[in-house]
Structures are given as structure tokens and as C-alpha cells.
Amino acid sequence: MRLSHFERLRPVCPRCLATRGVAVPLALGIVEAADADSVHWGTLVCGDQTCAMEYPIVDGAPILVPDLRGWMAANGHLLITRADIPAAMEGVLGDGFGPDSAFNATRQHLSSYGWDHYGDLDPATPDGQAGSVVRCLAAGLDRLGPLPAGPALDLGCGAGRTSFELAARGEDLVLGLDLHWPLLMLARRVMERGEAVFPLRRSGIAYDRQRIEARFAGAERVDFWIGDALFPPFAPRGFALVAAMNVLDCVASPPTLLRAIDGMVAEGGGAVLATPFDWSTQATPVEAWLGGHSQRGDDAGRCEAVLARLLTPGAHPQSVERLQLLGEPVDIPWTVRMHDRAIMQYKTHLMMLRA
Structure with missing residues (x-):
């Protein structure tokens, strides 16, 4: 955890924020390993004595989620995953675990996200294949126009490329927030060492270890924390x-995410939002799919229409309060690589908003 980000952004207790709607500042607790600029191992502690929740800092990443024990129970095994397994032995272990194991599911995530976020930096990657996330973000920022000075928040940063792109285009701090520990560790390795290392799937459970140099202007102004996009651990605006x-x-409640974004943006600031409306019950209950669960409703199953109302103050009971759509949304091609012979092609719906 970079001290510059902690001191400037002043995170608050996510538990108090989610359960009581109160922004209680966090303070440094124990510090087990640190240098002049960062805390690598330690804790952050809620300043309200009736809560006093301790949030661990693990390998430089503070874990700031409302249900800390729930997240730890689901992800604790990932926190102690070894990073020094030789590539050949990783393949042997993957074969032993089998294709339906959590181990190989994680490798598939790292393969798809790592390739899209950093594959365009590999000279062996044909132009225009990897890097959909970079092109989509750039299209949104170009349309959004100039913004006031201030830090940037990258919700659901994944493997981190968008956070680095935001830093390269600006002059202030950037914070990437995500719930996925392996992807966040990939991002932090790029931040700390200037290289992206991830398994790249060839087919089945055959993977090659990919190592790509990834150095970005402004990377010293980027940090990555574990956090819930529905409850960003910060005071408003x-x-x-x-x-x-x-x-x-990819969240349980899309309207809650929109209101969280609405609350985080400073006056005069902006937001870039993209989604392919690729709903899954693993992330979002069917009843929360924006327009995508019934073609017999007023919107005939059109997700875009429901989202437009949610982003228009007063147009829906769950609408945002401040953000206004800037211009017309656009559809941007987005490619997800599954393996050597399979890709998924999305049309992601890109929106620009101003406060």
C-alpha cells in the first residue's frame, strides 16, 4: 500500500459504510513490513471503537471489503498461493487438478485478462487483437473531454492496464480496486517490476507462461487495493x-454500482462506464438483470433503455442523483481470448457521464 495513496485518499471503514452509511476513517494499525514509501504487511483499523475492524494489508494490498470474513473464507487459499512454481511444474499441477478445478479456472481468468490487458505489448501479437480494454477506455476518455484536477478511481480494474492508462493520461494518483486476488497480484507485479507474467492457454489445460515487459509512464502514481465496487471505501466526491x-x-446490484459511481465523482468530474450486458447468475440475480430477464416488460428486454433511465436523475426509482449522460452511448468491439482457436467477441456499450 503506497503511503501516498493512503494519506491522500483517506480510506474509510467499508463495514461501517455498508452497514451504517457512516464514513469512519481508517488508521494504520500494526506495520510488520514496510519501506519509506509503502506498507507491505500490516493492518488498517476502523477508528470507531464500537467497530474496530482490522483490515489486513497482504503483499502490499489492503483488503477493504464490507464482509471481510466472508471474503477471506472464500479467497484465503489464494492469499497463500505460491508465486515461485516453475512453469513446467505449474503444468504438471494443472494436469493433476483437472480442467474443472479452481486452479485451472484461475489460470483461465489470468490467461484471458492478462492477454487483453498486456498482449498488445508483445511484438508477437498481431495488431488489433489484444488491447480491447485500452481502446475502449481511450474512446471514452476522448469523448469525455477535459476534467478537473484530482485522483482517478478504476473500479473493477482486473489485471490493471486501465489504471496504468489513466495514470499515463493524467498527472494525479490512480487507484485500481478489484475483488479478484490473482488478477490484482498480476497488476501489482506490473506496478512493482514492470513485467506482466501470466499463463496463456493454448488449448484444454495446456498453458504457456507468458512474460511481457510492461512499463508505463506514471506507474509510480498507481496503486491496487482489494475492494468492492459496490462499496468503495472512501468518503463521497x-x-x-x-x-x-x-x-x-459482474455485480450483484447494478443500480447500487451506479449510485456508488455517482457518489464517488467530484463536482465537475466525470465517469466512463462500459458493459456488454453479458449477464450471469454467478454474479447477478436474474431479477437484477437490467431489462434482460423479460421481453414482455415495457422495455421488451432492452438493457440499454433501462440503463439510460437509471442514468437519468428522476427517471427511475433507483436513478443516480447527479451524473448526466454526455452525448450518445457508442458500441465498441471487445475481444476476449479463450485459447489459441477460440475468442469471444462482444459489443460493449460505452457511456460517458459528467457530474
């Missing part, structure tokens, strides 16, 4: 820019 690229269909 602290960010000049909020990005949420392909996150809306």
Missing part, C-alpha cells in the same frame, strides 16, 4: 474520474 470497464454485469 473524492475523485475527478471514475472508470468502470465491463463491471456492471
Whole structure:
């Protein structure tokens, strides 16, 4: 955890924020390993004595989620995953675990996200294949126009490329927030070492270890924390820019995400939001799919119409309060690589908003 980000962004207790709607500042607790600029191992502690929740800092990443024990129970095994397994032995272990194991599901995630976020930096990758997330973000920022000075928040940052792009285009701090530990560790390795290392799937459970040099201007102004996009652990209106690229269909409550973005953007600031409306019950209950669960409703199953009302103050009971759509949304091609012979092609719905 970079001290510059902690001191400037002043995170608050996510538990108090989610359960009581109160922004209680966090303080440094124990510090087990640190240098002049960062805390690598330690805790952050809620300043309300009736809560006093301790949030661990693990390998430099504070874990700031409302249900800390729930997240730890689901992800604790990932926190102690070894990073020093030789590539050949990783393949042997993957074969032993089998294709339906959590181990190989994680490798598939790292393969798809790692390739899209950093594959365009590999000279062996044909032009225009990897890097959909970069092109989509750039299209949104170009349309959004100039913004006031201030930090940027990258909700659902995944493997981190969008956070680095935001830093390269600006002059202030950037914070990437995500719930996925392996992807966040990939992002932090790029931040700390300037290289992206991830398994690239060839087919089946055959993977090659990919190592790509990835150095970005402004990387020293980027940090990555574990956090819930529905409850960003900050007081309101602290960010000049909020990005949420392909996150809306990956959360339990899309309206809650929109209101969280609305609350984080400073006056005069902006937001870039993209989604392919690729709903899944693993992330979002069917009843929360924006227009995508019944073609017999007023919107005939059109997700875009429901989202437009949610982003128009007063147009829907769950509408945002401040953000206004800037111009017309656009559809941007987005490619997800599954393996050597399979890709998924999305049309992601890109929106620009101003406060």
C-alpha cells in the first residue's frame, strides 16, 4: 500500500459504510513490513471503537471489503498461493487438478485478462487483437473531454492496464480496486517490476507462461487495493474520474454500482462506464438483470433503455442523483481470448457521464 495513496485518499471503514452509511476513517494499525514509501504487511483499523475492524494489508494490498470474513473464507487459499512454481511444474499441477478445478479456472481468468490487458505489448501479437480494454477506455476518455484536477478511481480494474492508462493520461494518483486476488497480484507485479507474467492457454489445460515487459509512464502514481465496487471505501466526491470497464454485469446490484459511481465523482468530474450486458447468475440475480430477464416488460428486454433511465436523475426509482449522460452511448468491439482457436467477441456499450 503506497503511503501516498493512503494519506491522500483517506480510506474509510467499508463495514461501517455498508452497514451504517457512516464514513469512519481508517488508521494504520500494526506495520510488520514496510519501506519509506509503502506498507507491505500490516493492518488498517476502523477508528470507531464500537467497530474496530482490522483490515489486513497482504503483499502490499489492503483488503477493504464490507464482509471481510466472508471474503477471506472464500479467497484465503489464494492469499497463500505460491508465486515461485516453475512453469513446467505449474503444468504438471494443472494436469493433476483437472480442467474443472479452481486452479485451472484461475489460470483461465489470468490467461484471458492478462492477454487483453498486456498482449498488445508483445511484438508477437498481431495488431488489433489484444488491447480491447485500452481502446475502449481511450474512446471514452476522448469523448469525455477535459476534467478537473484530482485522483482517478478504476473500479473493477482486473489485471490493471486501465489504471496504468489513466495514470499515463493524467498527472494525479490512480487507484485500481478489484475483488479478484490473482488478477490484482498480476497488476501489482506490473506496478512493482514492470513485467506482466501470466499463463496463456493454448488449448484444454495446456498453458504457456507468458512474460511481457510492461512499463508505463506514471506507474509510480498507481496503486491496487482489494475492494468492492459496490462499496468503495472512501468518503463521497473524492475523485475527478471514475472508470468502470465491463463491471456492471459482474455485480450483484447494478443500480447500487451506479449510485456508488455517482457518489464517488467530484463536482465537475466525470465517469466512463462500459458493459456488454453479458449477464450471469454467478454474479447477478436474474431479477437484477437490467431489462434482460423479460421481453414482455415495457422495455421488451432492452438493457440499454433501462440503463439510460437509471442514468437519468428522476427517471427511475433507483436513478443516480447527479451524473448526466454526455452525448450518445457508442458500441465498441471487445475481444476476449479463450485459447489459441477460440475468442469471444462482444459489443460493449460505452457511456460517458459528467457530474
